[in-house]
Amino acid sequence: MTTEATRAPALAVQETLGLGTDLRDVTFVVVDLETTGGSPRDCGIxxxxxxxxxxxxxIGELQTFVNxxxxxxxxxxxxxxxxxxxVRDAPRSAAAVTSFLEFAKGAVLVAHNARFDISxxxxxxxxAEMPWPRHDVLDTVHLARQVMRRDEVRNHKLSTLAVAFGxxxxxxxxxxxxxxxxxDVLHGLIGRLGSLGVTTFEELASYTSRVTPEQRRKRHLARDLPNVPxxxxxxxxQGRPLYVGVSVDIRTRVGSYFTASEQRSRMSEMVRIAESVTPIPCATTLEARVRELRLIASAKPRYNRRSRHPERAWWVRLTDEPFPRLSVVKRVHAGDEEWMGPFRSKSSADEAVQAxxxxxxxxQCxxxxxPTRHSSPCVLADMGRCAAPCIGGVDVEGxxxxxxxxxxxxxxDARPVLAGLQARMSELSGQERYEDAGxxxxxxxxxxxxxxxxxxxxxxxxxAELVAARRSPVGGWDLVCIRHGRLAGxxxxxxxxxxxxxxxxxxASAEVVPPPAVPGDSALPDETELLLRWLEExxxxxxxxxxxxxxxxGGAAAAQDELAPALGWAS
Structure with a gap:
C-alpha cells in the first residue's frame, strides 16, 4: 500500500537551478531504499x-512498499x-518509482551512499523503459568525508552521523x-559548511572539488616520477613515511593528488605536510599491491587506514584437552590442529564462536x-545447550x-552448521523477533x-611452491612465484x-620461504588473502x-559466495 503524508502545505518546486542559488531556496528530496540485495542487476526494491x-x-513525505x-x-x-x-499487494517497481519521481520532480536528490539508491x-x-530525469544528486556520505574530522566520528555510517548530529x-x-x-544529517552538514561561507547550492555541490593552494604548490613532486606500475x-x-599507495602508473596517480580529482580531506592535509615522494617500481601490479601491504604494516604511516596493525589479528582454536572448547586467541600455536581466522577484531571472533x-x-566454561571428577553444572547445562561433561552427562568418547x-x-563441510543457523534465523523471523534474528x-x-x-x-x-601467470594488460605475461602463502618473486x-x-x-631467484609453523609465520595473513584473490580471478x-x-x-568459501549478495558483501 502506498501512503503519502504531508507535514506542511507543499511549496512551489523550481524546475531549474540558476547560478548562485541560495540553499534556502533549494528543494531537496532525501530518499532511501530497501532492497532484496546489493546489485540492481539481480535484486529488486x-x-x-x-x-x-x-x-x-x-514539506512532504512519501513511503511505499514495493513488490x-x-x-x-x-x-x-x-x-x-x-x-x-x-509487499505482496504493494505496487510493482515501475508504478512505485513513477510515484516517487513525480514526488521528486524538479528537486535535488539526496541519499546516504547515493550511488546505491540511484542505481x-x-x-x-x-x-520499465522510462527515461531517467536529469536530477542533481548530493551524497551525504561523500560530503561527510570532507566535513567531519577523524576525531569527531569513527566512520561515516548513517547511524554514526545521526548520533553526531543529534x-x-x-x-x-x-x-x-x-x-x-x-x-538531519544533511542539515547538520549544511550548517557546518555555512560557517565556512558555503551558502549556495553550486558551492555545496562543488565543495568537494576544491583544490587548495597547498595542493597546487606541490605538483612538482610528481614531475620526475616514472610512468610504471x-x-x-x-x-x-624528516623522511618519515606519511602515506603509502599503489598504482599501475605511479606518476599519473601521484599527480592526481594535486588536482580536483583528489577529494579526501585527510589527503589534502597529508599533501600540505609532504616534502618528497619515493617511487618503488614493480614488475607486476600484484607485486605492487603486496609491497604496499608490507610497507604499510612495517612503517605504519599515519595517513594510511588499512592494514596498519596486522599483528592485532584474532583467531579461534579448539583447545587440546579431554573435553575441548573454542578459545579466542591472538596467535595460533604449533600443534593446534583446528583453527579459523584471522578476524579483524576480538568481537568478530567472539561472534563466530557464538554462532x-x-x-x-x-x-563454554x-x-x-x-574425565573422572565431576563438578557443579552451569546454566547452559540446565538449559540443554551443553553436553555437560562437568557432571558426567557425557564421557570423552561421546x-x-x-x-x-x-x-x-x-x-x-560447513553446510550442516550453516543450515542450522539459517533455520534459527527463519524461526526467529517467523516469531517477529527481528533483532534476535539480526x-x-x-x-x-x-x-x-x-x-x-x-x-x-x-x-x-x-x-611449497606455486607458479602462476596471467596476461599482462600491455601484452605478454605477468608471472608470480608463491611459496607457503608468501609472494616470493x-x-x-x-x-x-x-x-x-x-x-x-x-x-631460481625467488625468495626462500621456510614452511610456517603457524599461520602468519611466512606472510601476513592479509598478503596470503591478497594472493588467493589474485589466483582465483x-x-x-x-x-x-x-x-x-x-x-x-562444502566449505565456507562456497557459502560465502552464496550469502554475499543477500548481505551486501563483496564475495
Missing part, C-alpha cells in the same frame, strides 16, 4: 522512503523486518526512518574438566562426537568469513617471447605447483 525539505523545513517480483531472502527480512507478506532507481526506470529519528533499515535521519611513498621533511555454539553443544561436528565445520545473522557472517579464510589459506600455506615476460625461460629465472593460470592446492567442496 522492497520499500521507498522520501522526505521533501526546503529552507530547513519538511520486487521475487522472494525476499531471509537475511534481508531479518535485517529490515520487511516480509513477503508485507536501483535508474535500473527500475530502464526495466538526529530525531534513529536509522533502523526502514526506508522512511533512514530518510528522516538523513535529513609500483608503489609510491609520500614523506615529510558455532548456536548449533553445536560444545561446552573456561575451566579444565577432568563428547568427541560433538567435537567432531565442530572439526568438520572448521576443516571441511544477531544470529551477524554471528553467521562472522563464522562464514572466519572459516572461509582459514579453509582457503591453509592449503596455500602448505604449498614476480616478473614479466614481454609480448611474443617464450615465457618458460622467464619462469625458470623467476624460480578469471584468467589466472597455474604453471606449476609443488604440493596440493585445494578447498573443500
Amino acid at each position: 522492497t520499500e521507498i522512503g522520501a522526505v521533501k525539505v526546503r529552507g530547513g523545513e519538511v 520486487p517480483g521475487e522472494p525476499i531472502p531471509p537475511f534481508i527480512q531479518s535485517l529490515t523486518g520487511i516480509t513477503d507478506a508485507m 536501483f532507481l535508474k535500473a527500475a526506470c530502464a526495466a 538526529a530525531t529519528t534513529t536509522p533502523d533499515h526502514r526506508a522512511l526512518h533512514d530518510a528522516r535521519a538523513t535529513v 609500483g608503489v609510491y611513498v609520500f614523506k615529510d621533511g 558455532l555454539h548456536e548449533v553445536v553443544p560444545l561446552r 573456561l575451566v579444565r574438566i577432568s 563428547y568427541g562426537r560433538t567435537v567432531a561436528q565442530a572439526r568438520t565445520a572448521l576443516r571441511g 544477531t544470529v545473522r551477524d554471528r553467521l557472517a562472522a563464522l562464514v568469513r572466519g572459516v572461509a579464510r582459514s579453509q582457503r589459506a591453509s592449503p596455500l600455506l602448505a604449498t 614476480s616478473t614479466s615476460a614481454p609480448r611474443g617471447a617464450d615465457p618458460m625461460p622467464y619462469v625458470e629465472a623467476l624460480r 578469471p584468467g589466472t593460470r597455474v604453471v606449476d605447483i609443488e604440493g596440493t592446492w585445494t578447498c573443500p567442496v
Whole structure:
C-alpha cells in the first residue's frame, strides 16, 4: 500500500537551478531504499522512503512498499523486518518509482551512499523503459568525508552521523526512518559548511572539488616520477613515511593528488605536510599491491587506514584437552590442529564462536574438566545447550562426537552448521523477533568469513611452491612465484617471447620461504588473502605447483559466495 503524508502545505518546486542559488531556496528530496540485495542487476526494491525539505523545513513525505517480483531472502527480512507478506499487494517497481519521481520532480536528490539508491532507481526506470530525469544528486556520505574530522566520528555510517548530529529519528533499515535521519544529517552538514561561507547550492555541490593552494604548490613532486606500475611513498621533511599507495602508473596517480580529482580531506592535509615522494617500481601490479601491504604494516604511516596493525589479528582454536572448547586467541600455536581466522577484531571472533555454539553443544566454561571428577553444572547445562561433561552427562568418547561436528565445520563441510543457523534465523523471523534474528545473522557472517579464510589459506600455506601467470594488460605475461602463502618473486615476460625461460629465472631467484609453523609465520595473513584473490580471478593460470592446492567442496568459501549478495558483501 502506498501512503503519502504531508507535514506542511507543499511549496512551489523550481524546475531549474540558476547560478548562485541560495540553499534556502533549494528543494531537496532525501530518499532511501530497501532492497532484496546489493546489485540492481539481480535484486529488486522492497520499500521507498522520501522526505521533501526546503529552507530547513519538511514539506512532504512519501513511503511505499514495493513488490520486487521475487522472494525476499531471509537475511534481508531479518535485517529490515520487511516480509513477503508485507509487499505482496504493494505496487510493482515501475508504478512505485513513477510515484516517487513525480514526488521528486524538479528537486535535488539526496541519499546516504547515493550511488546505491540511484542505481536501483535508474535500473527500475530502464526495466520499465522510462527515461531517467536529469536530477542533481548530493551524497551525504561523500560530503561527510570532507566535513567531519577523524576525531569527531569513527566512520561515516548513517547511524554514526545521526548520533553526531543529534538526529530525531534513529536509522533502523526502514526506508522512511533512514530518510528522516538523513535529513538531519544533511542539515547538520549544511550548517557546518555555512560557517565556512558555503551558502549556495553550486558551492555545496562543488565543495568537494576544491583544490587548495597547498595542493597546487606541490605538483612538482610528481614531475620526475616514472610512468610504471609500483608503489609510491609520500614523506615529510624528516623522511618519515606519511602515506603509502599503489598504482599501475605511479606518476599519473601521484599527480592526481594535486588536482580536483583528489577529494579526501585527510589527503589534502597529508599533501600540505609532504616534502618528497619515493617511487618503488614493480614488475607486476600484484607485486605492487603486496609491497604496499608490507610497507604499510612495517612503517605504519599515519595517513594510511588499512592494514596498519596486522599483528592485532584474532583467531579461534579448539583447545587440546579431554573435553575441548573454542578459545579466542591472538596467535595460533604449533600443534593446534583446528583453527579459523584471522578476524579483524576480538568481537568478530567472539561472534563466530557464538554462532558455532548456536548449533553445536560444545561446552563454554573456561575451566579444565577432568574425565573422572565431576563438578557443579552451569546454566547452559540446565538449559540443554551443553553436553555437560562437568557432571558426567557425557564421557570423552561421546563428547568427541560433538567435537567432531565442530572439526568438520572448521576443516571441511560447513553446510550442516550453516543450515542450522539459517533455520534459527527463519524461526526467529517467523516469531517477529527481528533483532534476535539480526544477531544470529551477524554471528553467521562472522563464522562464514572466519572459516572461509582459514579453509582457503591453509592449503596455500602448505604449498611449497606455486607458479602462476596471467596476461599482462600491455601484452605478454605477468608471472608470480608463491611459496607457503608468501609472494616470493614476480616478473614479466614481454609480448611474443617464450615465457618458460622467464619462469625458470623467476624460480631460481625467488625468495626462500621456510614452511610456517603457524599461520602468519611466512606472510601476513592479509598478503596470503591478497594472493588467493589474485589466483582465483578469471584468467589466472597455474604453471606449476609443488604440493596440493585445494578447498573443500562444502566449505565456507562456497557459502560465502552464496550469502554475499543477500548481505551486501563483496564475495
